[in-house]
Amino acid sequence: MESLGELLDSMKSPAFRRKSDEIAKELLEHPLVRSLKEQHPELTEQVLRTNLSRVYQYVGDHNNCEHCPGLERCPNDFQGHYSKLDVQIVNGSPEIYERKAPCSLQISKTNEDQIRKRIRSFYVDERALEEGYNEVEIMSKDRLRAPAVHQVFRYIRDTRENGLSPKGLFLTGSFGTGKTFLMCYLLHELAKQGFTGVIVYMPEFMEDLKSMMQDNSKLKETVETMKHCDLLIFDDIGAENLNPWVRDHVLGSILNFRMNRKPTFYTSNYRLDGLEKHLSFTSKDGEEAHKGQRLMNRISPFVDVVQLFGENQRG
Known part of the structure; x- marks a missing residue:
């Protein structure tokens, strides 16, 4: 040197x-x-x-x-x-x-990072939230789902123009028609407007709640997050194994707090009447019709039902 x-x-x-x-x-x-x-x-x-x-x-x-x-x-x-x-x-x-x-x-990356900070997911594949979204592709991928897509687009537009409504959406349809994808799209678009959101995959969430019962602080934090976020999505509700305590004291508490306050969204293979039967039955206590009805009184009046038709995209 x-x-x-x-x-x-x-x-x-x-x-x-x-x-x-x-x-x-x-x-x-x-x-x-x-x-x-x-x-x-x-x-x-x-x-x-x-x-x-x-x-x-x-x-x-x-x-x-x-x-x-x-x-x-x-x-x-x-x-x-x-x-x-x-x-x-x-x-x-x-x-x-x-x-x-x-x-x-x-600038684009910074904006995307801010959007991701507004969205939390529990047990949902992060790729569903990180993919780029193209409205033309969403519409053209399967023409059978066009009416449902229009309803979701309309909800996003109305929320942008008028702010949060206490009413959410209930997406029902067969396997692989894009219910979760559309809800992730809704979260992503409204996060751009500054709204916070949480999406929860119900089957795994219900299983994890059993271990949370031993950790009261974690359980309380999780429930409070779901109560207070702007947009809450219960993904694949009806596919979980219910126990009475979780149904009545966790799910019931969250829905009771949110009704008439903030919108809650659902994706399910069930229609509303089928979901009521599912929520009425637990492995411990068997069928309790009034418990299912009580929960549905906190769901049905606060959603617009969106029937999603289409082919199974997972194949």
Whole structure:
């Protein structure tokens, strides 16, 4: 490695100075710098040369952005950001200041991160919440589900325009028709508007509640989260194994709190009457029709039913 003295000596050489002058001349003739001078006629060549390192960074970042390899491989010093130059008059002389601005990809990622922070999922495949959504694709994938899709789109539009309604949606249909996908789409779109949401896969949630009974603080935190979020989705309700305590004191408590306050959504292979029969039966106490009716009184009046037709997409 050469010594500092040798490095300083090389900087004094005519060849080094010629190379520096060539770089400076090329930079000052760059279209971006010419445009900057047109916007700020007060910028003299001397001021630009004094701030050559900032100008170099400015031009280099923009060149990298023109040939962007993607956010993860961004070659700029500050990933996802590029240099911008501001000119201000200080004590009668122009001064150049550099600042970092986020690129469109970084802005998009930041927005997506904010959306994800507003959504919590319990036992639902995260990929369903992270996939890109295309309305045209949703409509064209299976024409049979178009009426249901229109209802979901209408609900999203009405909520954007009028705010939260105490009424949610009850999506019913056969296996693999896209009920969970549509609810994830609804969550994603309304999270963009600032609403918080929780989606719960009921079969696994009900199983996990058994262990939560030994951890009262975790159970309370989970129930409070579901009570107070803006949008709550019970996914695949009717597929779980119920026990009476969970049905009456957990599910009943959540629904009792939310009714007339915030919307709750459901996906199910059952229709409402079939769900009532399911909620009336537990493995411990057998059939208790009045318990199922009591829970359905907190569900049926607070949902619009959406019948989802279509082919099984999982195949």
